[in-house]
Amino acid sequence: MTNLRVRAWRGGADGRFQEFDVPRRESQTVLDVVTHIQRHIDPSLAYRFACRVGMCGSCAMTVNGKPRWTCRTHVDKVAKDGKLEVAPLANLPVIRDLVADMREFFDKWARARGQFTPTSTRTDEFARVEPSSPARREADAGIECIGCAVCYAACDVVSWNPEYLGPAALNRAWTLVNDARDGGNAQRLLAVAGDAGCHSCHTMMSCTELCPKQLSPARSIAGLKRATRSVAFGADGE
């Protein structure tokens, strides 16, 4: 059995990489490697995970320089030369070791008006949304986001402009813009326009390339740019 040479980030933002030798196994994921370090080598290693099957979005880390969900990233795919480097997600504060502080990431979902704004009550009829309608299909295309922040960590605009809401929050806003039952679009479009919002996106596509769910936040942001015409020129823009 061969070993994998692993460099794992230790400490806070001013920390350093520590090297570990981890036994190489068949079908091994990056999360398996990190778990091996914590359970068999150094129990003080901090990292975050929950479901291990690509549903919860909590185990994303920087793997050999790129943000990835570690539970479904096979070592075979990313460490062909037997070397693996794991670090906390970029563009977020480091709490310790491999754990990034996600507060700002999720606060931006709220700032992008990512909350559903109901227009009816439980006594009303169910809304009937045609599955093949263009708006429903747009919402479908973005709705499977698991909030892992891989796109946020991959985005250069986030690193240049700390106020930028980021691909995930804007993608969430776009799904609600296309939700026929939602009544919050005037406020939402105002929230996602401008320097901190969709107009800062340069369409560099890192979000779309690295999204583990194969979503396209860049497409959603392009949709918001069109939808925010009303903010730029409409009477109710302010």
Added chain:
Amino acid sequence: MSARLEARLWWAQRATAVFLAFFVAVHLATIVYAVRGGLSAAQVLARTQGSVAWGLFYAVFVLAASLHAAIGLRTIAGEWLSWRGASANAAVGFVALALAALGLRAVAAVVLA
């Protein structure tokens, strides 16, 4: 800056980009066409002086370029230098006015007889 103004600047930069694509194509094609077999300043002036069409063409060209460049520089200042806010807006506003003034002066020089 309000979201509304930011959104308007974004649209203004895209709209001027569409104009510039047309202007630059006509500008370059005209140069390539006109310069065959050599071209002197006198020949250029003979064509442009008193021409309302070329005067309008280049005046609009200059204004579109001034606006487009200033909005782009404002974004670059914010993203690369973290220079945002009133001072950055004033600086790129000055750049826009300077580009427009210099450009329109040049247009006037070759169009007005």
